[in-house]
Amino acid sequence: MTASHSVDTKQPLLQIRDLRKFFPITAGVFNKTVGHVRAVDDVSFDVFEGETLGLVGESGCGKTTTSRCILRAVDPTSGQILFRRKNDEIVDLAKLTREELQPLRAEIQMIFQDPFGSLNPRMTLFDNVGEPLLVNGMTNRAERTDRVADLLKLVGLRPEFMHRFPHAFSGGQRQRIGIARALSTNPRLVVADEPVSALDVSVQAQVLNLLLELQKRLGLTFLFVAHDLSVVRHISDRVAVMYVGQLVELAPTKTLFSRPRHPYTSALMRAVPVPDPRIPVGEVTLKGEVPSPANPPTGCYFHPRCRFATDRCKVEAPALREPTPGHFVRCHFADELDLTTAF
């Protein structure tokens, strides 16, 4: 269970190319398709080995659908999801059949948001954490017991807890159990969908520390989906921002927070309440509502809410560009706007 921490190698573990997921809207007796919800609409990004990529955005922006496509919990409409296996073979997860995906499941695991709903209440910790091992061929019970004990110790729980049921544990402890289960198959990529949003602040800090420590020890790669910007900033190496199914900005964490280039990113950061009463409350810069992904606006999807929108934004959809190396942005005026925030 040892792997070196290798951020510097900068080899992409996961490459997402032009990913789209449209859900049909049906109506009438014959369920005729009358439109599509463009939940994920042309998303491309890389996740490098050993890094944490944060994925943020408001509800309905497609961040969860993107992560579910990677796990093939939903089948993408089009696009490629290239994953580099242990033996450096590159496979396109979007094209594989259920049977072909089976051996890959061990390498990509997930941590869920709800620590109460994601554990089977009728199974002991041993069964909950050990089931992925059983599915992946570890049929010897004694061997599985040893492995589950190791995993529980790894996430800071006592191995004696193994024969208890999930109801005996607090929210933070259950989230640790969920993490132990995700790590049971020695995954290389862990998709964490809002793993700390259901937890109290003091428990949240404990779980974030655990994730950081596990990453260092096991060389894990995280795709960290969350809506809390201060949490994402704390844990991520790079951050991707989504809006109405599209990636609008992606940059190293420090750059994104000190010099955002997309007006949406900047507005999102200003909306975060700062825990200091001496910092005056800024005016609300983002008015109105997120448009429906079933009926997105023309041109740039953000133009109806953008303070800087021009006539060009209303008709011409901007492409994702890379104005400085490693900093991607989808805005016509990314080079001209000064969005330097107070942070």
Add this chain to the structure above:
Amino acid sequence: MTAPLLSVRDLHVTFGLDEGSVRAVDGVSFDVLPGQVVGIVGESGCGKSVTMRSILQLVDEPGRIKQGEILYRMPGVDGQPETVVDLTKLAKRGPQMRAIRGAEIALIPQEPMAAFSPVHTVGDQIIEAIQLHHRQWRPDGSGLSRAEAREIVVDLFRDVGISMPDQRVDAYSWQLSGGLRQRAMIAMALSCKPRLLIADEPTTAIDVTTQAQVLALLRELQRKYGTAIIFITHDLGVIAQMANSVVVMYLGRVAEQGPVDAIFHAPKHPYTRALLRSIPSIVGQTQVALPTIAGTLPHPFNRPSGCPYHPRCDERKGPECAARVPSLKPVDQGQSVSCFLHHDSSDTQ
């Protein structure tokens, strides 16, 4: 000094269960001044919601108010002087409590989806409340017609920033987006001109950008109508933006209370200090271990002796922490703390 609008005095609420009784609220005291925003922070299980439900007399069985007073200053009707009523003495379903609930003290619940009935339009639900509490609009006692009440709802919707208010009145809650639904909920809470508003995690279920809009709206309405607000949240950022004073709760007791600036810049209780340290900041250093609070929240049947926080406390003073319960004592201008570090260990309860 202005007299408090609401004064909670040594409130104890217990839940008698088969396994034993749980002391959900264990001696809580705080005041709410007219027009003031009081923020209540604490982690799950600290008793903040039970305290609020006690104020409205909505504590469900087997919960019971064992001890304490909740004094509410009622306005004088028809030139009569103000009276102070103890809400804990009123019958839960009695006419007095029903006249206060919704009209004098209103609640914004956490989950607006669950709070509205899905089979009635949002307008109908608010019209019903306005017609029921018509005295809030017509002190002379003459009733309000449906059409008149509907006019009030349309105006309220406009006030809380709902576009096309005359059409949205006839919408069902499931036809509205999260932000609109929360605005409609605020309109409903304000519909009977309450003098005290209890907002129980009103922005927890919504996105940051919508949250910023809702918080700005609450601040504006608070200024406009002078409503006092008790704001319950676990988000310290929201507290810093909204509250004038803060009450920090831990295991059913007040650990510390004081003006918002003192709580954030000169916290006295080790729990407040630890809580403030454990949040990842939007300006701090990234990818380092955050300071955490040792251990976990004790099980309600297994309350520690003495100060409830002492087993997790990193600034424990000595054996008195485990032996006696510190009482809430003033330490500074308007700031009180229940901790032996700040007052003599003979001040126990």
